[in-house]
Amino acid sequence: MKGLRLIATGGALPGRTVTNEELSRTVDTSDEWITTRTGIRTRHYCTEGENAATLAIAAAKQALQRSGLAPADIACCVCATLSAPDATPSVACQVQAALGLPENRPALDINAACSGFLYGMAVARGMLTTLGGQYALVIGCEALSRLMDPADRSTCVLFGDGAGAVLVEATEEENVGVQNSYLRTDGQGLPFLHMKAGGSVCPPSHFTVDHRLHYLYQEGRTVFKYAVSNMSDITATIAEKNGLNKDNIDWVIPHQANLRIIDAVASRLEVPLDKVMINIQRYGNTSGATLPLCLWDYEKQLKKGDNLIFTAFGAGFTYGAVYVKWGYDGSKR
Ligand code: ACO
Numbered sequence: 001m002k003g004l005r006l007i008a009t010g011g012a013l014p015g016r017t018v019t020n021e022e023l024s025r026t027v028d029t030s031d032e033w034i035t036t037r038t039g040i041r042t043r044h045y046c047t048e049g050e051n052a053a054t055l056a057i058a059a060a061k062q063a064l065q066r067s068g069l070a071p072a073d074i075a076c077c078v079c080a081t082l083s084a085p086d087a088t089p090s091v092a093c094q095v096q097a098a099l100g101l102p103e104n105r106p107a108l109d110i111n112a113a114c115s116g117f118l119y120g121m122a123v124a125r126g127m128l129t130t131l132g133g134q135y136a137l138v139i140g141c142e143a144l145s146r147l148m149d150p151a152d153r154s155t156c157v158l159f160g161d162g163a164g165a166v167l168v169e170a171t172e173e174e175n176v177g178v179q180n181s182y183l184r185t186d187g188q189g190l191p192f193l194h195m196k197a198g199g200s201v202c203p204p205s206h207f208t209v210d211h212r213l214h215y216l217y218q219e220g221r222t223v224f225k226y227a228v229s230n231m232s233d234i235t236a237t238i239a240e241k242n243g244l245n246k247d248n249i250d251w252v253i254p255h256q257a258n259l260r261i262i263d264a265v266a267s268r269l270e271v272p273l274d275k276v277m278i279n280i281q282r283y284g285n286t287s288g289a290t291l292p293l294c295l296w297d298y299e300k301q302l303k304k305g306d307n308l309i310f311t312a313f314g315a316g317f318t319y320g321a322v323y324v325k326w327g328y329d330g331s332k333r
Contacts, residue, residue, distance in 0.1 A: 003170075004125045005177035005327045007135075010062030010165040011296035012055045013283070014046040014143075020157070027153040034157045039259025043160030043284030045145040051085040053094040055163035056141035059292070060095050063137065063165040066333060071100045074167075075133020077107040078124045080116025080140045080288035082315070083147050084109060091141060106131065113193075114255050114314025115183070116140055116288030118322050121168065122181055128170040139165040140288035147195065149215035158257075159216070160284035164292025180242055180323040182234050189226060189317030192219040227261050227313040231321075232268040235311045238321040239269060246270040248307055250326075251298070255312035256280035256290040265311060287314065302330035 019042050020031035034040055046055075056079055064071065079092040092107035101107065106127060112119035117140040124136035141163035148156045171177060197213035198204050208214050231254065239245060252271050254262045259280055266276045277294035286293060291310055295302075302308075306326040313319040 002172050002174050003177040004121065004128070005169045005171045005173070006166050006295070006324065007169050007327065008063045008067035008167040009292065009296045009299050010059040010064070010066065011293050012058035012062070012163045013044045014050045014055060014161050016045045016047050017042050018045050023157055027151060027156060029153045029157055038158060039262075039280050040157065040284045041281045044162055046143045046161045050143070051146070052081050052083050052141040052143040052163065053085050053091045055143070055161065056081075056091050056095050056139045056165070057098040059141065059163040059165035060099060060137050060139055063167045064099060067167045069135060069167065072102055073135050074101050074105065074137055075131065075135055076105055076124060076127045077101060077137040078120045078127070078139070079109045080112060080120040081109055081142055082111050082113050082116070082287060083143045085143070095137070095139065105133070112314065112318045113316055114257065114285070114287045114290065115312040115316070115318040115320050116314070117164070117291040118181070118310055118312050118320045119183055119318070121178060121322065122183060124168055125178065134170050136168050137165060138168055138292075139163060140290070140292045142287045142289050144216070144285070144287060147216045149212050152215065154220055155216055155218055158285050160286050162283055162286040162289045162293055164289050164296050166292050166295060176325050176327045178322060178324050180238060181320065182238055183320040184230070184234065184318070186317040189315070192222045193217070193315040224258065224261065226317055227257060228264045230317070230319045231255070231261065231265050231311050231313045234319060234321040235265055235309055236268055238309060238323050242323050244307055244309065244323065249275065249309060250306035251275055251277060251302070251308045253277045253291055253294050253308060253310045255314065256283065256294070257285045257313070299330040299333060302326050304329050
């Protein structure tokens with residue numbers, strides 16, 4: 001196996017759409033603040049019966065159906081998520097059961113926060129290489145509305161729920177699919193973006209609930225600074241190492257955390273915004289799902305041979321960039 005080609009996309013969004021105006025009725029915020037500081041206008045929230053696994057299953061079913069493959073063709077399933085419905089078992093196990101993927105294949109979740117999809121592609125590639133098989137499902141799925149403090153205006157306006165799935169294929173061709181990956185970790189970032197309670201250090205109790213410690217905590221200004229510098233640097237590095245520049249980059253696919261971060265990454269590459277995939281205005285930050293949801297939204301505009309740079313930054317801190325040569329004309333799907 002030489003490369004990993006992306007061959008089909010799928011996506012799913014939960015039923016409830018929440019506007020900035022709706023949030024401004026419950027916390028001290030405004031459509032104007034949210035739009036100008038983040039670029040977000042609406043986001044989707046899970047309703048009764050929906051969660052990260054139901055979204056993952058819907059997105060994966062669509063990717064499988066669009067690929068024309070059968071469940072038996074799938075050699076492994078990797079789900080990137082930080083908001084699984086259960087601490088264990090994994091979302092990937094639920095996907096395996098729901099899609100009828102064969103039992104003698106591996107399925108697992110990984111948690112690399114907002115960089116999870118990029119890490120997931122690397123994990124899938126590793127499994128196909130070591131265990132064999134031709135096709136893998138890589139899914140990013142989140143139900144972040146369930147982890148946010150609805151009374152904390154600094155986080156509750158940012159996040160949304162959704163799932164994106166990509167079917168990838170091991171290929172002997174060199175000039176298609178994933179060409180180069182940089183995945184990085186800076187564990188010093190823990191205090192700035194984490195859940196203080198609910199895990200095994202500080203298990204759930206009346207105290208943790210009373211003090212709202214089971215919600216996602218973020219020191220936004222610090223995370224913003226690291227996100228801009230790390231995403232810009234890693235994207236510039238992967239571009240330089242692969243002879244890519246504003247003239248031959250067809251698409252930049254940045255993690256959708258804040259339109260100002262996306263702007264900063266694009267301007268560092270001198271790539272105009274019409275070559276940048278942006279859907280944050282409709283979905284907010286769906287963490288591990290943002291990158292596959294971008295592909296799902298923009299698939300029709302992608303052409304065989306396009307040069308794509310993915311880049312992400314998230315809790316950990318984790319971050320990375322991946323250079324992909326696109327493998328098919330999306331308009332023909
Ligand atoms: N409405 C109105 N005012 C608000 C809101 C709100 N929703 N939220 C914060 N404010 C106020 C603050 O209280 C503060 O007021 P003060 O100056 O009186 O103290 C003021 O606005 C400015 O606050 P900042 O936090 O400095 O605002 P900033 O411009 O940095 O925007 C934001 C905040 C949007 C969170 C930004 O910092 C950001 O995008 N950070 C990075 C997010 C990110 O990339 N996360 C990583 C991935 S997520 C993951 O891995 C799960």
